[in-house]
Structure formats: structure tokens, C-alpha cells
Amino acid sequence: MKGTHPSPTDRDDQAVSVRAVTRHFGSTAALDGVELSIAPGEFVALLGRSGSGKSTLLRLLAGLDSPTTGDVKVPQERMVVFQEPRLLPWKTAIQNVSLGLARDNPTEHARAALAEVGLDHRLHAYPSTLSGGEAQRTALARALVRDPKLLLLDEPFAALDALTRIRMHRLVEALWVRHNPAVLLITHDVDEALLLADRALVLDKGRITAAIEIDIPRPRELGQTGFLGLRKRLLSAIGVHDAPLPDEIPPTRTAPAENVPSIVPVLRRQLA
Amino acid sequence: MLQSIDPPAPAATAARRASFGWLRVLSPLVLLALWQIGSSTGLISPRTLAAPSQVLESFGSLLASGELEHHLLISLGRAAKGLAIAVLLGGGLALIAGLSRIGEYVIDAPVQMFRTLPVVALVPLFIIWFGIGELPKIALVTVAATFPIYLALYAGIRGVDAKLIELAGVIGLSRGELIRHVILPGALPMALVGLRYSLGISLVILVIAEQVNATSGIGYLISDARDFMRTDIIVVGLLVYALLGLSVDVLVRWLERRLLSWRPAFVESAA
Numbered sequence: 185m186k187g188t189h190p191s192p193t194d195r196d197d198q199a200v201s202v203r204a205v206t207r208h209f210g211s212t213a214a215l216d217g218v219e220l221s222i223a224p225g226e227f228v229a230l231l232g233r234s235g236s237g238k239s240t241l242l243r244l245l246a247g248l249d250s251p252t253t254g255d256v257k258v259p260q261e262r263m264v265v266f267q268e269p270r271l272l273p274w275k276t277a278i279q280n281v282s283l284g285l286a287r288d289n290p291t292e293h294a295r296a297a298l299a300e301v302g303l304d305h306r307l308h309a310y311p312s313t314l315s316g317g318e319a320q321r322t323a324l325a326r327a328l329v330r331d332p333k334l335l336l337l338d339e340p341f342a343a344l345d346a347l348t349r350i351r352m353h354r355l356v357e358a359l360w361v362r363h364n365p366a367v368l369l370i371t372h373d374v375d376e377a378l379l380l381a382d383r384a385l386v387l388d389k390g391r392i393t394a395a396i397e398i399d400i401p402r403p404r405e406l407g408q409t410g411f412l413g414l415r416k417r418l419l420s421a422i423g424v425h426d427a428p429l430p431d432e433i434p435p436t437r438t439a440p441a442e443n444v445p446s447i448v449p450v451l452r453r454q455l456a
Numbered sequence: 457m458l459q460s461i462d463p464p465a466p467a468a469t470a471a472r473r474a475s476f477g478w479l480r481v482l483s484p485l486v487l488l489a490l491w492q493i494g495s496s497t498g499l500i501s502p503r504t505l506a507a508p509s510q511v512l513e514s515f516g517s518l519l520a521s522g523e524l525e526h527h528l529l530i531s532l533g534r535a536a537k538g539l540a541i542a543v544l545l546g547g548g549l550a551l552i553a554g555l556s557r558i559g560e561y562v563i564d565a566p567v568q569m570f571r572t573l574p575v576v577a578l579v580p581l582f583i584i585w586f587g588i589g590e591l592p593k594i595a596l597v598t599v600a601a602t603f604p605i606y607l608a609l610y611a612g613i614r615g616v617d618a619k620l621i622e623l624a625g626v627i628g629l630s631r632g633e634l635i636r637h638v639i640l641p642g643a644l645p646m647a648l649v650g651l652r653y654s655l656g657i658s659l660v661i662l663v664i665a666e667q668v669n670a671t672s673g674i675g676y677l678i679s680d681a682r683d684f685m686r687t688d689i690i691v692v693g694l695l696v697y698a699l700l701g702l703s704v705d706v707l708v709r710w711l712e713r714r715l716l717s718w719r720p721a722f723v724e725s726a727a
Contacts (some may be wrong), residue, residue: 270623274641274718284629312720
């Protein structure tokens with residue numbers, strides 16, 4: 185549980201410090217006593233079922249929402265990439281990236297950022313003409329051009345097709361290595377967390393219930409040594425136990441974790 | 457049973473489209489021909505409706521004398537003045553109501569109340585207030601054209617994607633930048649719909665306004681012709697209104713193409 189419970193003295197060294205945070209919506213507690221620290225430059229993945237409070241936590245860190253009780257410390261320079269690219273449809277890619285950029289020569293910086301995500305040929309394209317992957321890369325460029333100390337990624341690859349997602353994983357890792365912001369990635373995908381993160385956290389019913397160090401050397405590949413063991417640990421931390429499924433049912437690689445428990449009994453019944 | 461779905465032969469579709477194209481031009485021409493035949497054979501009395509040839513002739517002579525241009529310019533001037541005030545007034549009210557909660561409370565309720573009043577019913581009141589000069593005519597156009605602009609722009613502002621507004625906060629836009637770069641462009645498609653409505657309704661109201669105590673304008677031309685049973689001139693006036701409506705539509709389409717070039721439909725057709 186390294187880094188999850190920092191002593192009060194080193195709080196200021198952290199990129200993110202969340203202490204005893206709760207967030208209630210009416211009588212339901214979306215977050216119920218969350219403790220979280222992220223070191224500068226650390227890549228943390230946050231997993232959990234739908235409704236576990238992942239997005240609530242991300243919105244608190246982004247400053248889009250405030251906690252009911254507790255204390256959230258985040259850097260001023262923080263950026264969010266949402267599941268949808270959220271590009272302004274009436275602005276071109278480069279205008280979307282440079283909009284609101286408070287520095288000299290915003291257009292030049294935007295051009296460089298788009299080149300970095302491999303979109304130097306789409307600078308003046310309107311969002312409606314971009315593919316899903318291109319739009320999400322533009323959103324990534326818009327975040328990175330602002331040199332965030334904390335980058336919040338809210339399931340940014342969930343809506344992309346599998347091949348695009350693989351390329352996005354590599355791109356995000358390369359950008360993280362180069363710019364080195366602290367990253368919090370919300371994901372449903374256990375393999376995505378294992379490929380990218382230094383540490384995986386599991387959120388369940390508004391509490392962080394597991395923290396798993398991912399010490400696989402980079403660059404990582406699916407099926408690398410140590411991968412399977414961590415995968416098993418992480419899945420069981422989420423509450424997906426290696427169900428005794430019949431052999432002829434191949435496990436789906438990217439099945440959203442929350443679907444698995446409900447599907448298992450159905451399969452069993454059908455195959456009985 | 458398998459059903460085969462084949463691509464249509466390209467020649468066949470082109471030919472079909474060509475024949476439809478002919479029909480579009482042909483049917484009005486047939487109607488026009490029937491009208492002319494009816495008038496020439498005396499079936500349609502000139503007191504009921506003048507013959508197309510007669511209408512064309514009057515059109516030519518009104519143009520040659522400069523009378524038509526004179527009245528047209530006056531009508532256009534009134535419409536433009538009324539509309540300009542309406543755009544400022546309706547747009548301004550919509551901005552205040554759309555962008556602030558207090559503005560919404562103060563402005564939206566009375567506007568929603570007044571907009572259901574039939575504008576034509578205001579004519580007597582406006583004559584008492586503004587006399588019979590230019591002012592009541594322009595005021596009528598203004599009143600009629602303000603509401604569509606207000607309603608459309610207000611709905612457009614409130615309809616801007618909340619996710620984009622949230623994003624503007626994330627990338628640190630100021631309130632001014634938010635309005636300029638996110639809210640106004642997002643509301644623009646709706647605002648143009650409102651403008652289209654307003655342009656249309658300002659012409660309709662002009663017809664009514666110019667037939668009450670007017671001494672100039674296309675509406676006057678029509679009501680004057682009525683007194684002399686000149687159906688040919690009445691039809692000329694109607695034709696001018698129709699042409700105005702058509703030009704208004706062309707104008708708004710042009711504006712949309714220029715201002716909304718980012719929209720998928722326009723992007724595709726431009727590519």
C-alpha cells in the first residue's frame with residue numbers, strides 16, 4: 185500500500201493528496217472515505233465497477249465538483265481527457281488545441297502538440313471529419329499543450345475500436361514518458377491498467393479497496409512474465425474471481441469487468 | 457428465400473432523375489398555360505384574375521415607369537429597419553435571458569406572455585400611439601420579428617452542450633471567452649433558424665401594415681390597384697412578395713453556408 189497513506193509531512197510533495205474524502209448525492213455516498221496519493225510523474229490506474237465512484241473521484245480531482253467532507257489537494261496545472269473528445273465542432277483541430285492557451289504563440293504550440301500526437305496533416309480539419317481516434321488524439325494534444333502536472337484520463341479509449349486502442353496505449357505511454365505528468369487513468373480494462381500504470385487502485389462502493397503495484401518492466405506487452413499473476417490479483421480485487429467456466433468458453437479480453445459476474449450464472453444455466 | 461438487392465443501373469437512375477427534373481418545371485408551365493387559355497377564351501374574367509400576358513405587360517410598364525422600384529425600395533426599407541431593430545432587441549433580450557439566471561426570471565416570462573398576442577390585433581393601438589406615418593409600420597414589423605429571434609436564440613443558448621461548457625472550464629476559459637467561443641457559436645444554428653422565421657414574418661406583416669393608411673410600398677400598390685379593380689397589378693404585387701420571400705430564403709441559406717461551414721452536411725458537400 186505504498187503511497188496510499190502518506191504522513192502529513194510529505195503531502196506537499198505529492199501531485200495528488202486526497203484525505204478522508206466523502207461525496208454524497210442525497211442520501212447515497214458515491215465516495216465514502218477515500219484516501220489517495222499520487223506522486224509526481226506516477227501513472228495510476230483506477231478500476232472499479234460502474235457506480236463505484238470512479239468518475240465522482242475524477243471530477244473532484246479535476247475541480248469540477250467538491251467533496252462533501254474531507255480534503256483534496258491537486259496541482260493548479262491539471263487537465264482532463266474525457267471519454268468523448270469534447271472538441272468544439274466549429275473550430276478546427278488546431279483552433280481547438282490553441283483555444284484559451286495563455287502563452288506566447290499559442291498556434292505554434294498547438295501545431296507542435298498536434299504533430300506530437302501524429303496529426304500534423306489534420307491541423308485544419310473540423311472535428312466532424314476526424315475519426316474517433318484522431319479526435320481523441322486532438323483532445324490529448326489539447327491537454328498536453330498545457331503542460332499539466334496532473335493528467336486525468338476518464339476512460340479515454342473506451343469508445344475506440346480495439347486496434348485504435350492499442351495504438352493509443354502506446355501513444356499515451358510515450359507522451360507520459362516525455363512530459364512526465366502524474367496520471368490518473370480511469371478504466372474498465374484490466375489489461376490496459378497493467379500495460380500502462382505503475383499502480384492500480386480498485387474502487388468499490390466509494391472506497392479504495394485494493395492497491396496493487398505493477399512492477400513489470402517497460403516497455404510492456406500482454407503476456408509478459410508476471411502479467412498473468414498480476415492480472416489474476418487485479419481481477420480478484422475487483423471481485424471477478426476466476427470463475428470455473430467451461431473450457432469451451434474463451435475469456436473475452438476486453439469484457440468490461442462489471443459484466444462478468446452477471447454473465448457467469450447465465451452461462452452456467454445455459455450450459456447445464 | 458433469398459432476395460437479391462442489386463445496385464441500380466447508373467443509367468436508369470440518371471434517366472429517372474432527369475424525367476423528374478422535367479416534371480418539376482413542366483407542371484407550373486402547364487398551370488400557367490391553362491390560366492392563359494382560360495383568360496384568352498373569356499372563361500376567366502379579367503375582373504377575377506388578369507391574364508398572365510396582361511400581368512407581364514403591367515409588370516413591364518410598372519418597371520419602365522420606375523413605379524415598382526420606388527414602392528419596392530420603400531417596402532424593403534421598412535422591412536430592413538423593423539428587422540434591424542428586432543434583431544438588436546430580440547437578440548439582446550435573448551442574450552440577457554439566456555446567459556443569466558436573473559435575466560431569465562425578469563425577461564423570459566413577459567416575453568412568453570406577449571409573444572402569443574396576434575400582432576395584427578395591435579394595429580389599432582399602434583395607429584393611436586404612432587399615428588399613420590412610417591412609425592407604426594416599422595413598429596409592427598419589429599414586434600412581429602422580435603419574438604422568433606428571441607425564442608430561437610434563447611433556446612440555442614440554453615441548448616449548448618453542457619459537456620462543452622464544462623470543458624471550457626477545464627481549459628480555463630474566462631466567462632467572456634466561454635460566451636464568445638462556446639456559447640454563441642453553439643447557439644448560432646438556432647439563431648439562424650430564428651432569423652429565417654423573422655425575415656418571413658416581417659414580409660407578411662409588411663403586407664398588412666402597408667394596406668393601412670399607406671401612400672407608398674408594395675402593399676399600397678396592391679390596395680390602390682384593388683380600388684380600380686386592376687387584378688393585373690395586384691398579381692404583380694403578389695409576385696413581388698413571392699420573389700422577396702424567395703430571395704430571403706436564398707440569403708439565409710448563403711449565411712448558413714458561410715457561418716456554419718463546420719457542420720457535417722456542409723463539410724461533406726464542400727469536399
